[in-house]
Amino acid sequence: xxxxxxxxxxxxxxxxxxxxxxxxxxxxxxxxxxxxxxxxxxxxxxxxxxxxxxxxxxxxxxxxxxxxxxxxxxxxxxxxxxxxxxxxxxxxxxxxxxxxxxxxxxxxxxxxxxxxxxxxxxxxxxxxxxxxxxxxxxxxxxxxxxxxxxxxxxxxxxxxxxxxxxxxxxxxxxxxxxxxxxxxxxxxxxxxxxxxxxxxxxxxxxxxxxxxxxxxxxxxxxxxxxxxxxxxxxxxxxxxxxxxxxxxxxxxxxxxxxxxxxxxxxxxxxxxxxxxxxxxxxxxxxxxxxxxxxxxxxxxxxxxxxxxxxxxxxxxxxxxxxxxxxxxxxxxxxxxxxxxxxxxxxxxxxxxxxxxxxxxxxxxxxxxxxxxxxxxxxxxxxxxxxxxxxxxxxxxxxxxxxxxxxxxxxxxxxxxxxxxxxxxxxxxxxxxxxxxxxxxxxxxxxxxxxxxxxxxxxxxxxxxxxxxxxxxxxxxxxxxxxxxxxxxxxxxxxxxxxxxxxxxxxxxxxxxxxxxxxxxxxxxxxxxxxxxxxxxxxxxxxxxxxxxxxxxxxxxxxxxxxxxxxxxxxxxxxxxxxxxxxxxxxxxxxxxxxxxxxxxxxxxxxxx
Amino acid sequence: xxxxxxxxxxxxxxxxxxxxxxxxxxxxxxxxxxxxxxxxxxxxxxxxxxxxxxxxxxxxxxxxxxxxxxxxxxxxxxxxxxxxxxxxxxxxxxxxxxxxxxxxxxxxxxxxxxxxxxxxxxxxxxxxxxxxxxxxxxxxxxxxxxxxxxxxxxxxxxxxxxxxxxxxxxxxxxxxxxxxxxxxxxxxxxxxxxxxxxxxxxxxxxxxxxxxxxxxxxxxxxxxxxxxxxxxxxxxxxxxxxxxxxxxxxxxxxxxxxxxxxxxxxxxxxxxxxxxxxxxxxxxxxxx
Ligand SMILES: Nc1ncnc2c1ncn2[C@@H]1O[C@H](COP(=O)(O)OP(=O)(O)O)[C@@H](O)[C@H]1O
Ligand SMILES: [Mg+2]
Numbered sequence: 075x076x077x078x079x080x081x082x083x084x085x086x087x088x089x090x091x092x093x094x095x096x097x098x099x100x101x102x103x104x105x106x107x108x109x110x111x112x113x114x115x116x117x118x119x120x121x122x123x124x125x126x127x128x129x130x131x132x133x134x135x136x137x138x139x140x141x142x143x144x145x146x147x148x149x150x151x152x153x154x155x156x157x158x159x160x161x162x163x164x165x166x167x168x169x170x171x172x173x174x175x176x177x178x179x180x181x182x183x184x185x186x187x188x189x190x191x192x193x194x195x196x197x198x199x200x201x202x203x204x205x206x207x208x209x210x211x212x213x214x215x216x217x218x219x220x221x222x223x224x225x226x227x228x229x230x231x232x233x234x235x236x237x238x239x240x241x242x243x244x245x246x247x248x249x250x251x252x253x254x255x256x257x258x259x260x261x262x263x264x265x266x267x268x269x270x271x272x273x274x275x276x277x278x279x280x281x282x283x284x285x286x287x288x289x290x291x292x293x294x295x296x297x298x299x300x301x302x303x304x305x306x307x308x309x310x311x312x313x314x315x316x317x318x319x320x321x322x323x324x325x326x327x328x329x330x331x332x333x334x335x336x337x338x339x340x341x342x343x344x345x346x347x348x349x350x351x352x353x354x355x356x357x358x359x360x361x362x363x364x365x366x367x368x369x370x371x372x373x374x375x376x377x378x379x380x381x382x383x384x385x386x387x388x389x390x391x392x393x394x395x396x397x398x399x400x401x402x403x404x405x406x407x408x409x410x411x412x413x414x415x416x417x418x419x420x421x422x423x424x425x426x427x428x429x430x431x432x433x434x435x436x437x438x439x440x441x442x443x444x445x446x447x448x449x450x451x452x453x454x455x456x457x458x459x460x461x462x463x464x465x466x467x468x469x470x471x472x473x474x475x476x477x478x479x480x481x482x483x484x485x486x487x488x489x490x491x492x493x494x495x496x497x498x499x500x501x502x503x504x505x506x507x508x509x510x511x512x513x514x515x516x517x518x519x520x521x522x523x524x525x526x527x528x529x530x531x532x533x534x535x536x537x538x539x540x541x542x543x544x545x546x547x548x549x550x551x552x553x554x555x556x557x558x559x560x561x562x563x564x565x566x567x568x569x570x571x572x573x574x575x576x577x578x579x580x581x582x583x584x585x586x587x588x589x590x591x592x593x594x595x596x597x598x599x600x601x602x603x604x605x606x607x608x609x610x611x612x613x614x615x616x617x618x619x620x621x622x623x624x625x626x627x628x629x630x631x632x633x634x635x636x637x638x639x640x641x642x643x644x645x646x647x648x649x650x651x652x653x654x655x656x657x658x659x660x661x662x663x664x665x666x667x668x669x670x671x672x673x674x675x676x677x678x679x680x681x682x
Numbered sequence: 683x684x685x686x687x688x689x690x691x692x693x694x695x696x697x698x699x700x701x702x703x704x705x706x707x708x709x710x711x712x713x714x715x716x717x718x719x720x721x722x723x724x725x726x727x728x729x730x731x732x733x734x735x736x737x738x739x740x741x742x743x744x745x746x747x748x749x750x751x752x753x754x755x756x757x758x759x760x761x762x763x764x765x766x767x768x769x770x771x772x773x774x775x776x777x778x779x780x781x782x783x784x785x786x787x788x789x790x791x792x793x794x795x796x797x798x799x800x801x802x803x804x805x806x807x808x809x810x811x812x813x814x815x816x817x818x819x820x821x822x823x824x825x826x827x828x829x830x831x832x833x834x835x836x837x838x839x840x841x842x843x844x845x846x847x848x849x850x851x852x853x854x855x856x857x858x859x860x861x862x863x864x865x866x867x868x869x870x871x872x873x874x875x876x877x878x879x880x881x882x883x884x885x886x887x888x889x890x891x892x893x894x895x896x897x898x899x900x901x902x903x904x905x906x907x908x909x910x911x912x913x914x915x916x917x918x919x920x921x922x923x924x925x926x927x928x929x930x931x932x933x934x935x936x937x938x939x940x941x942x943x944x945x946x947x948x949x950x951x952x953x954x955x956x957x958x959x960x961x962x963x964x965x966x967x968x969x970x
Contacts, residue, residue: 514804521803521810522789522796522817525782529790532779539740539773541765541794541857550800 098243098250101228109225110159110180116218117187118152121145123211126198131207132290135198138211143293144194147300148215151190154304155183155222158311162229174312175232175253182251182310184226186303188219190296197292232310256312259319267320272331274317279335283342285615286351294619329512336505340498341489349497350569351618356504357566358586359610360511362594363603364558369592370601371519372551373531374430375438377580378445380588382556384578385421386414386563388452391470391573392463398470400463407476411564418560419553421448426552430545433534445580445588452575469574476503476568483568500569507565511558512603518554519601527551528601583627585614593631597638599645608646691718691753693861693892694769699738699748701731701916708734710916711748714894716861721883721893723907723924725900727937731916732896733774736863740764740771753860766794770859772850774866774896780839784830784849787838788821791856821856828852828882844875851882855891862886864895868902880905904928912936 097106125135125145133143141149158180161168172179195212199205232253262270281301288294308314321328343349365379393413395404405413429440456466464470475484475496483499494502518524526547529537538544566586567573576582581589590613598609617627638645694716701709709731716722726732737743739750744759751757752767770791779787796817802810825831828848833841838849847867854862864883868876876899883906887893897903903910904924911921914936920927927933 517804517806518800521800521814522793522798523800523803525786525790526793528782528786529779529793532781533777535742535761536773536777536779537790538761539742539765539771539777540791540853541762542790543762554800 096246097230098227098246099224103228103230106225106228107159107162110184110222110229111156111225113218113220113222113225114152114155114159114184114187117191117215117222118149118156118218120191120211120213120215120218121149121152123214124209125194125212125215126202126207126209128202128207131198131201132292135194135212136209144190144197144296145215147190147293147296148187148194148219151183151186151300151304152215152218152222154307155180155187155226158183158307159222159226171313172311173256173259173316175310177226177229178232178251178253179307179311180229181223181226182303182307184219184222186300186307188223189299189303191215191219193296193299194292197295251306251310253310253312256315259316264324268324268327270317271320271324271328274321275331275335279338279342282611283339285619287343287345287348288619291620291622298616333505333509336508337502340494340501341492343498344493344495346486346495346497349495349501351615353497353501353504353569354585354618355611355614356501356508357562357569358591358594358614359607360504360508360562361559361586362591362598362606362610363508363511363515364555364562365591366595366600366602366606367515367518367527367558368551368555369595370606371524371531372527372548374548374551375434375441375592376552376555377438377442377588377592378425378448379441379555379559379591380578380580380586381445381448382418382422382559383563383566383586384448384452384573384575385418385556386560387567387573387577388464388470388563389414389417389560390564390567391473394470394473394567396470396473398465398468398472400465404474407478411561414564414567415557415560418563419557421560422553422556423549426549426556430548430552442580442588445578449575449578452578464575467575469572469577470567471572473567473571473573478503497569500565504562504565504569507561508607511561514554514558515603523547523550581628583617583624585610585617590631593635597635597645599647602645602647605645605647692716693718693720693753694739694894695751696735696739697749697751699735699750700746701734701738701743702746708916709738709745709913712913712916712918714911714918714921716892716894718860718892719887719890720909721887721895721907723903723910724894724896724913725898725903725910725927726913726919730913732913733865734916735913736771736865736896739863740769762794765857765859768858768860769863770854770857770861771863772847772854772865772867774869776843776846776850778838778846778849778853780837782838783835784825784838784841785818785821785834787849787853788824788856789817791853792817792820793857795856795858824852824855827855827885829878844871847871847879848882851886855886859891861892861894864893864897866896866898868897868899876902900928 099106121141122139124138127136129136133145135143135145157168158171158176161171162176162180191212195208195216198207198212227250231250285294285297285301288297339352340349343352361379361383364382365376368374368376368379390410390413392399392401393403393405393410395402425441425444429437429444432440451460452464452469453467454460455463456468458466475482477483481487481499483503484496486496487494487499519527526537526542529540529542530544530547534544570577577584577586579587581587591610594609594613595606596609597605597613598607599605613631617624623630692715694714696712696714699709699712699714700707712731712735714722714724714735724732724735734743738745738748739757741757741759741761741764749756752764752769755767757764757767757769779790782790796813798807798810798813801807822831822834825834828851830841830845830849830852833845838846841849847870851862851864851867867883868879871879880902883893883895895903895906907924909922910924910927912919912927912930912933919932919936920930922930
């Protein structure tokens with residue numbers, strides 16, 4: 075492990091000898107590393123002191139000896155910075171932390187400490203009125219963080235420049251945060267690899283539940299800063315890459331681990347409000363994954379996708395037994411689900427059949443139109459401007475809670491000693507549907523049909539010349555996507571008690587709308603499974619937690635999307651195919667022993 | 683037109699194929715047959731209408747007039763049905779599925795020869811796995827045949843140019859065609875690669891697949907083709923054995939641009955040009 079680190083430094087010195095990237099702040103490397111370690115430890119120690127004098131600032135930062143609220147975040151990122159900086163010394167047992175870059179993650183983490191601490195100090199001063207409200211502890215942490223950042227910026231870059239021209243300051247900063255790809259991880263026994271995967275998901279679940287249950291927006295912002303820098307840092311360190319190599323090798327284990335982690339979530343939330351956020355994220359994420367069939371696989375830009383969620387929800391609401399339903403029947407849940415999915419599917423075919431002959435922008439505009447037509451029609455079927463089917467803008471309220479196998483989802487239940495709230499129940503029900511959609515996505519993507527979709531996305535003319543019936547397959551993608559959204563809609567109707575046309579807009583402040591769905595897919599990564607799930611979680615969680623910026627939400631959202639497209643156009647999770655760009659460097663050519671993903675799992679299992 | 687072919691059966695029979703774009707007649711009443719086991723060349727100056735003729739054969743364009751018959755049945759002008767019937771093609775401007783792997787590209791080519799639908803994929807019905815494996819085996823065979831097996835997992839867009847052309851051929855072969863249409867398969871290749879492609883085309887013929895090839899490299903045509911047809915300004919000028927065609931002075935004239943007997947008169951040329959200019963300005967929008 076230590077040899078790996080020395081290898082890395084060896085290569086980077088040879089590289090830097092050729093192109094000599096100077097640190098942002100020139101100083102001797104030894105001094106820089108010492109400063110980074112000292113600074114982060116000082117910042118860490120500061121969190122044990124009081125940061126302010128009054129409990130008026132949320133999270134109680136007045137206690138000495140017991141970090142709370144935002145201090146915890148500084149503590150965690152300070153500790154991580156120290157660890158990564160120490161790993162740069164080649165200390166035994168820390169080498170595994172940095173198979174890729176060493177100094178760039180240190181830099182990112184140090185910036186994270188400064189960001190969190192600086193934000194906390196700023197928030198305290200501005201909320202309580204002035205810097206006088208800061209106790210010495212805050213200054214200790216702040217100065218420590220600053221020292222750590224200065225030290226970290228003095229560390230040499232992890233790799234030389236690609237080209238020999240010397241870039242400007244911005245280019246140098248970006249370069250100093252980049253890192254080489256990690257080498258192949260040492261082969262571990264299967265059980266150890268599976269344990270690592272499980273640990274990865276455990277940490278993921280912990281971070282996610284922490285984020286959801288942050289009680290005040292200051293803490294959530296601090297969480298975002300810490301998590302953002304922290305995640306980028308471990309990515310630069312090469313840990314994400316190595317983990318994804320493992321998950322690609324044990325795909326079924328990974329799916330199971332993800333599923334188990336997701337099942338655990340409601341048991342970590344005793345507050346129904348947070349469990350509800352979880353349930354809504356799942357609904358949003360599931361619909362986004364359905365949209366990913368249409369956009370990510372088949373390449374059909376659908377700007378009215380939320381209408382299919384609406385069709386499913388309305389269908390389920392009408393047969394739910396709600397006293398306000400104009401039909402007034404009560405189907406058992408499974409029948410309601412089938413009704414919702416079937417209604418959506420039919421709607422999808424009806425809309426798709428005439429529109430899918432269009433390509434590109436034309437299709438986008440027509441689907442946008444149909445999405446709005448759905449909403450307006452639901453508004454107009456109110457007995458005045460049309461037959462009374464949907465109660466117009468009043469929607470269908472009082473949708474009764476489900477009762478499955480004698481288990482009333484509307485009531486809290488005690489399961490294994492923890493209280494499962496109403497939203498927790500629905501979360502678990504929705505999780506089942508998410509799992510179904512994940513399975514459908516995966517299986518259809520890895521089949522003759524999925525390949526035909528991708529071929530159409532890549533080049534429709536060539537695809538038809540290869541014998542693919544373009545129209546039929548596009549319609550199939552459209553209909554499948556619609557049915558999946560309808561499926562989610564049937565649960566959504568019950569979770570939200572009532573449905574109204576205004577829930578199904580093109581763009582609005584509450585996430586499941588067409589624009590946000592598309593954003594979740596693009597932000598997360600088109601054509602992947604985890605991408606839209608992560609994208610949807612972020613896009614739901616951030617506005618839900620930062621209520622105070624409701625008015626600016628769309629503005630900030632647009633801004634964030636622009637930044638993303640500029641710096642990471644492939645989305646947070648890169649498609650497996652995009653990862654294959656790796657081949658361009660020829661790195662994987664020699665040891666490549668997995669001709670096909672499935673084949674690889676089979677081989678690994680047989681070998682185990 | 684009056685060549686005596688030694689072949690037994692006719693695979694492709696195009697008769698009277700005409701393609702007009704507005705005022706421009708890109709292909710004018712072209713007849714062409716390809717017999718089984720034959721390699722037929724189609725040559726002509728740039729803009730002669732060769733690619734357009736291919737597009738008419740494969741259903742990408744609906745010919746204004748004329749019919750295309752494959753092994754006795756008239757082909758509907760739908761690309762996927764043409765491929766299903768047994769005609770596969772490559773493109774002059776390489777049109778691979780750039781973000782799919784080499785193997786996946788070939789698997790897509792097998793689309794018409796496999797039946798597994800969405801339900802089969804979702805429920806993983808009994809036949810699914812077997813069909814997938816069979817397809818993979820067939821695709822790998824083809825990659826070995828074209829010499830791309832080692833790169834099965836690479837993205838198509840990362841292949842060097844010559845290999846992209848080979849991959850297009852492999853992908854076309856995956857649809858198990860009876861006739862393969864190659865549109866300038868050696869464009870942009872160096873002499874060695876061109877030689878290798880010649881070998882490949884012979885090997886394809888030896889598999890019992892008839893080949894119709896558009897090419898500018900006259901050596902390539904001479905080595906390869908049993909019969910050559912020359913297209914000039916949308917019309918078939920001559921057809922016959924390669925040596926005969928090469929020696930034909932009308933062909934030389936067409937390529938070099940010197941006037942010859944029976945050449946279109948000045949006013950005719952001007953007329954065509956005017957029509958072309960008009961067609962360009964009016965059809966610019968829907969050209970793609
Ligand atoms: N879709 C189209 N619309 C209008 N004109 C076209 C179209 N396709 C081809 N043409 C015209 O047909 C003529 C023949 O083109 P093409 O078949 O590509 O020639 P070749 O392949 O022999 O070089 C050209 O003048 C071209 O501009
Ligand atoms: Mg051409």
